[in-house]
Amino acid sequence: MSEDRDRRWRLALGGEDEALSQADQRLSDALTALYGEGDGDEKKRRGGLGGSTPNVARWLSDIREYFPSPVVQIVQKDAFDRLGLQRMLLEPEFLAAVEADINLVATLISLRTVMPDKTRDTARQVIAKVVAELMARLERRTAEALRGAVDRSRRTSRPRFSDIDWPRTIRANLGHYQAEYQTIVPERLIGFMRRQRRIVVDLDEVVLCLDQSGSMASSVVYASIFAALMASLPVVKTKLVCFDTVILDLTEELADPVEVLFGVRLGGGTDINQAVAYCAGRIERPSKAHLVLITDLFEGGNAEEMLTRLARLIGMGVNVIVLLALSDTGRPASNPVLSARVAALGAPVFACTPDQFPDLMAAALRREDLHAWAAGQDIKLTHPAQ
Template identity: 75%
Template sequence: MNESDERGRRWTLALGVEPEDAQGGGLSDSDRRMSAALTALYGDGEDVPKKGRGGLGGSAPRVAKWLGDIREFFPTPVVQVIQKDAFERKGLRQMLLEPEFLATVEADVNLIADLVSLRGVMPEKTKETARIVIAKVVAALMERLERRTADAIRGALDRSRRTSRPRFADIDWPRTIRANLRHYQAEHRTVVPERLIGFLRQQHRIVDLDEVTLCVDQSGSMASSVVYASIFAAVMASLPVVATKLVCFDTAIVDLTQELADPVEVLFGVQLGGGTDINRAVAYCEDRIERPGKAHLVLITDLYEGGDAEALVGRLARLSLIGVNVIVLLALTDTGRPAYDPALSAKVAALGIPVFACTPDQFPGLMATALRRGDIAGWAAEQDIKLIRSDN
């Protein structure tokens, strides 16, 4: 196909194919199926595709076929965007209650949040399928995030102390390379290090463990953050160097600490939706802090407080004053772009408490910095993360 034909093909796909023109336009059978799949969602009709219109219909088999088509034609990130649009534009959320449909979707964090929010109305048969889908996504997330989180947290590296016999993960590569430049092998275009330079790890005694509490807003707007926070809590709970707690809240409080050995069970314990009483949740966590000087409270919320906002600010100020390392995450999502209450965020930031959002890939580095009682603002600047300022 020459450049002109390819340009025409792309314009035809972008504009859509009329049924009576389906055999024309220089499109292959595959192109016409791709166009039909997109027209079904982004056309302006209701159910049956016709001139200038499209729809997904109301039956699980038809939607399942449509999902199969978009998975064939588009990469996974695009499939997830199209699915999200389908749920919002075509009212397909009820289809998640059908196990036949659920088994065909491309699962991601947003879908998991939908399943968690719907589990109370799911038939038992669908609930089992949902558990399988959630377990699959959790396994993928654990594979992506577990090692990095474990290394970073075990890491709490004391970078002021050096060793010439470091573990591989603790090698300071820039210093090692500079110290071994005289051993450069021109024929191999590499440095063969004679001496390794690395960091010494801090040694934690069991009785002196840092306490990390993830206090997570489970109101509907925080759905993706809840999923990621649950995964990270489960990972940290598996590490012997920290004592991890997970508390989720809306107007009620659910302490999921005892479930952390099974992240799927944790997610099934979350109840997305409802109002928000942040002050009450922080009070609950405050009562369970045993050693403030070794405690870290990561409050994950958009700070839209339905309870007593002034009492919340006072409580966070008191926790910070007695030595608790308080961090407020406005979102823990792939975009890292939160919607939040700017007025309350500014008041919390005025206490000297870091207030910002981050992505799951940044979270391990955040926790490593927090456990070292390092400079969170400096770390955020390195990550190009904007902290909320008290004058925002």
Template identity: 75%
Template sequence: MSEDERHRRWMLALGIEDGGDGASPLSESDRRLSDALSALYGDGEDGRKGRGGLGGSAPRVAKWLGDIRQFFPTPVVQVIQKDAFERKGLRQMLLEPEFLATVEADVGLVADLVALRGVMPDRTRDTARAVIAKVVAELMTLLETRTANAIRGALDRSRRTNRPRFADIDWPRTIHANLATYQPMHRTVVPERLIGFVRRQRRIVDLDEVILCVDQSGSMATSVVYASIFAAVMASLPVVATRLVCFDTAIVDLTEELADPVEVLFGVQLGGGTDINRAVAYCEDRIERPAKAHLVLITDLYEGGDADALVDRLARLAISGVNVIVLLALTDSGRPSYDPALAAQVAALGIPVFACTPDQFPELMSTALRREDVHGWAADRDIKLVRSDA
């Protein structure tokens, strides 16, 4: 890196535009970048001088968002947006359709919009729904095929076929079998013969029932978004019966809305207290065949109700044959904040208690539906399980 480039980067980092001799090495584009950063961080912290600011108008903030999207990749834009919401109190700006139409949407923003929908003016609601629908569609595209394949069946690698489905093609063997058709000009082979795996269908007789029981307190917002999307995906599969129950101190059964995951999210009420025992009791009352039921309780276990009754109820469910799993979080980070004492009590029942990322969830559900060892599955993937002696 040249000395001039090093000097330029330090000036951008510190928010200094004057090189000291009245001249500036910053280009017009650099000045816009510096202004965009100073609008957020120019309050005397982090060495940047205090100037600019985001102001209180949606057009001004929309322009600022356009600038940061020009200069930074999407993951960085989302971090800067988060800083803006926290440092500049811009949550109120989410109620402005002009502003909302310009933000870089992610799961965190969806959670914010769901939390704010009760105070959202009518003119903003349609824009918010469109933003949520866009993120949900992207996540459905990302998660749907993998989840469906994991639940419908596992690949039987002992048998092969020359007429595989695309997802079941064994690409290394296919390429090797078609080396004679290699095209030097295009640097590829023409796959005249496909080799793939036969998918062994694991038929679930009389339909296994999956209940996702999700804590909708404020700290679980991202988990609620992901759980709702997974529930919608599973509800579309004919091999399982899926129920989605969200709770705080009240309970809302969103099973009938699962055909429209956006509608599901608008039915969630984030925030409030937590009565986990009451929610589990609701689910228990709806389980008809315990040996065919899987209860996935997604909560940080900060119980505002009767913790002892909750432990007794979970024990009773597990003894009756219900496959109970407690997820402390369903988030990209997989790093939960939870009640360690209650988590240890639940783990002592033999119930697996851990956090899970969305990428891991389809395989987890496949393992659970086959009634395989979830503890072993998690340990094999270096997922930290809560110990009963924690």
């Protein structure tokens, strides 16, 4: 125990130490390169990642070897902030060595216009890898939550396996409990009958209206992936509209989420009013429409006109939902005054995580009270302005 404590102290102090093993010395060097302190008032650190891409690539390799992925991502972020490594993202060798995560994807999106051709293909591969991992994590839950093809108002005794209503089936077969096997052998299955969706016009339509200003970076990535997932399901009509001071309709690109992300322009101003006006024009049937406005509500356009437009949409029967963020980082910074005024219109205003989003959309499609849904999820709602 004392040896382990001594080792930890030596690693914390850093620098050359003959008592450290070769592996521990490499770990110490990797940390000193980033976190080593300067001498006196000088900002220059004892260590440094060097100016060459191979040195940085080796440093990243050491970091990945000695730390779990969540820690690697934190160290990488510190390196970007403290040592100005964003310029290195323009080098394909560095990009191939970096630990890919959603923050890196957002950074690559913001740099795409200045990337040289030799880096663009590598960046696309990195983004594709992260997108594939996120879709694998979110796809099944999204598909199950939004399975609007299942009509839960009608029952059948011959359901498909995925449509079995297990709570009702178990209650109906409690008399067939097998004590020897400690299980129920159901004699009668109860499930949901699938709704025939031959008339496309009957589908609910979901318009994701996405603020692509720099502060919404992780929300942009997640929302783009969810838009692609929802567009792949034949149960809703999904549209994706991104905006800053310019409108970017990416609905036609939803078959390829990587292409969607490469089409996004992170940064710039914010004109929510203009975006709401555009989305209103894209809504075909207000009573079957859901407008999910993903923005921190820092409006650079006409706020009063934006509020009037939202009120008009709500009055027409559109299910308006305002997400202040769609990210893993909790409640974001947002415009409290405008948030409260939007809430006063009757629209729910809150932030949610990617894991909560499928259930949110399922509740929205069922036209449930989303204020009650959010409260049940322990999500803090914005209160209406008094």
